[in-house]
Amino acid sequence: MNENTDIVVIGASPAGVMAARNAALQGASVVLLERKEDVGHPPHPANTFFKFMMDRSCEPILDEYVLNRLRGMKIISPGGIAIEIETPGYYIDRQRFDRHYKDELLKAGVDVQTGMEALSVMRAGSQFKVSTSDGILIPKLVIAADGIESKTAARVGLKTTRYPGDIAWAMEAEVRAPGIGEPDMFEYYIGNHSPGWKSTYSPAGGDLATLGVYVRRHGRDVSAFFDRWLEMFARMKGYDIDDIEIIATYTGGDPIATVPHQLVADGFMVAGGAAGQSGIGYGMRAGQICGEVAAAAVAEGDVSVRRLREYVKRWRGEFASEYWMGRMGLELVRKMTNEEIDTVVSVFAGRALSSLKGTPLVQAAKVGLFIARHKPAALWAYRALLRRK
Numbered sequence: 001m002n003e004n005t006d007i008v009v010i011g012a013s014p015a016g017v018m019a020a021r022n023a024a025l026q027g028a029s030v031v032l033l034e035r036k037e038d039v040g041h042p043p044h045p046a047n048t049f050f051k052f053m054m055d056r057s058c059e060p061i062l063d064e065y066v067l068n069r070l071r072g073m074k075i076i077s078p079g080g081i082a083i084e085i086e087t088p089g090y091y092i093d094r095q096r097f098d099r100h101y102k103d104e105l106l107k108a109g110v111d112v113q114t115g116m117e118a119l120s121v122m123r124a125g126s127q128f129k130v131s132t133s134d135g136i137l138i139p140k141l142v143i144a145a146d147g148i149e150s151k152t153a154a155r156v157g158l159k160t161t162r163y164p165g166d167i168a169w170a171m172e173a174e175v176r177a178p179g180i181g182e183p184d185m186f187e188y189y190i191g192n193h194s195p196g197w198k199s200t201y202s203p204a205g206g207d208l209a210t211l212g213v214y215v216r217r218h219g220r221d222v223s224a225f226f227d228r229w230l231e232m233f234a235r236m237k238g239y240d241i242d243d244i245e246i247i248a249t250y251t252g253g254d255p256i257a258t259v260p261h262q263l264v265a266d267g268f269m270v271a272g273g274a275a276g277q278s279g280i281g282y283g284m285r286a287g288q289i290c291g292e293v294a295a296a297a298v299a300e301g302d303v304s305v306r307r308l309r310e311y312v313k314r315w316r317g318e319f320a321s322e323y324w325m326g327r328m329g330l331e332l333v334r335k336m337t338n339e340e341i342d343t344v345v346s347v348f349a350g351r352a353l354s355s356l357k358g359t360p361l362v363q364a365a366k367v368g369l370f371i372a373r374h375k376p377a378a379l380w381a382y383r384a385l386l387r388r389k
């Protein structure tokens with residue numbers, strides 16, 4: 001391991017992998033530390049994405065890791081009213097996906113150190129000293145991409161998200177039952193059975209699927225919500241609950257509603273879940289920008305916070321409004337009653353939503369206009385945003 005490497009990336013998250021790869025491709029020497037036994041092993045539960053999200057990173061979507069191609073998604077209200085959105089989606093084998101990106105890292109010349117944990121990050125003059133489970137590194141720049149439980153950035157004094165307490169805590173299960181993987185749409189159920197976000201049904205093909213709940217402001221243990229979702233799902237889809245075999249369960253947090261905040265300090269950058277940048281594709285794009293700016297800053301011999309703000313500027317330009325709109329949408333869902341959600345969803349049911357494209361702000365404006373034109377009374381449900389809850 002090169003002790004005086006240019007850049008140390010902590011965590012082989014989607015953002016960390018991209019930051020390390022892109023920095024190395026620009027000529028920086030990079031050590032990537034991953035405490036797991038291998039990149040992607042044991043696997044992260046995040047194993048679905050939509051093309052429009054991955055396209056943001058310009059990374060190709062490869063057959064070698066895609067398990068199931070889906071036609072799009074259904075968003076379903078508590079009363080069972082569905083909005084169908086046609087947009088290509090993918091259920092992936094996450095271990096194969098991570099293996100592909102490990103190969104990319106090695107090809108780019110990144111020194112990938114697995115089974116190695118960053119134990120502490122401390123300032124040492126103008127540089128950082130990274131103590132690991134296997135020695136000390138003194139890089140010119142550190143990138144923390146160590147996920148939602150990251151303590152690294154806080155130690156450097158950064159408040160990386162605006163609403164750190166607003167993580168959506170999740171429980172997911174891989175399940176097996178006759179034909180459960182056959183539908184060709186992801187299904188997302190919103191309503192008070194999964195407060196703050198959603199319950200999910202992700203068909204993996206054949207007899208396999210993933211079921212999950214993502215809940216905000218009800219603590220980290222959301223297993224009671226998951227149990228209720230499983231019962232509800234079985235009833236809705238005509239399964240006997242005993243026919244649904246649970247193969248594996250996963251828990252974790254998703255920072256979707258936390259909104260990224262402070263992302264850089266002198267010689268230090270944060271990317272991915274550690275910075276509230278939720279989502280595989282969006283995390284990858286953030287990591288790419290982060291890695292490119294990091295490599296350029298190192299090459300110029302200027303890793304000051306002023307120089308590194310280019311990352312923040314570029315990231316904000318591409319994503320900030322989306323995260324803010326996403327937060328507003330989730331806050332609305334959290335505060336609305338089931339009846340209000342039904343009213344709003346019913347406006348869009350059975351209608352072509354292709355015209356609702358554009359930037360998040362344009363989309364939000366179009367949604368408002370759409371409701372105003374088709375069912376103005378439904379706009380009244382938006383008063384929920386003002387509710388103290």
Ligand SMILES: Cc1cc2nc3c(=O)[nH]c(=O)nc-3n(C[C@H](O)[C@H](O)[C@H](O)COP(=O)(O)OP(=O)(O)OC[C@H]3O[C@@H](n4cnc5c(N)ncnc54)[C@H](O)[C@@H]3O)c2cc1C
Pocket residue numbers: 010011012013014015033034035036044045046047048049116117118119145146147148170171172250251252253254271272273274277278279280281283
């Ligand atoms: C149950 C669940 C399901 C989800 N499903 C999806 C999905 O289908 N699609 C989607 O887009 N998003 C999904 N998400 C959101 C997802 O978590 C994020 O978008 C993203 O994949 C996670 O990336 P991350 O940056 O948080 O880091 P992670 O992927 O958590 O990676 C952080 C890495 O850093 C390593 N690490 C941590 N600390 C150290 C240290 N000190 N030293 C060395 N290594 C360290 C960890 O071992 C880990 O490998 C899901 C979230 C949850 C909780």
